[in-house]
């Protein structure tokens with residue numbers, strides 16, 4: 001098991017039926033600036049994928065409701081943690097072919113870097129430097145939704 005096993009198991013990277021996504025490797029060197037991005041993912045249900053570079057991968061959370069509202073302090077969004085993605089995925093945009101995991105169009109909603117302020121099992125505090133989202137944000141563990149063990153709340157402070 002590696003930090004990308006779940007990501008790689010869910011996708012097919014070779015053959016005629018392969019996905020357009022990168023296979024990915026765990027990044028060994030730390031970026032000077034930690035990568036932040038949000039993908040807009042037109043899958044069976046439109047959602048936004050928040051990704052933050054941590055320990056050589058992109059930790060990822062799927063946000064079912066529009067993230068544009070998060071520019072306003074106090075508005076909270078449910079963010080369901082998903083499998084780690086490779087760091088190079090931050091540049092990915094394209095169409096995941098039908099029949100594949102996450103099939104549909106993937107666009108970059110926002111990108112930039114972030115500064116980690118504090119992190120423990122229940123709370124991650126960070127500053128986003130994106131084009132759309134900027135300022136201090138938190139992810140706080142919650143138990144709301146269909147996947148309570150993976151549920152976080154994402155909001156600006």
Ligand code: MN
Pocket residue numbers: 041043047048049062102
């Ligand atoms: Mn997604």
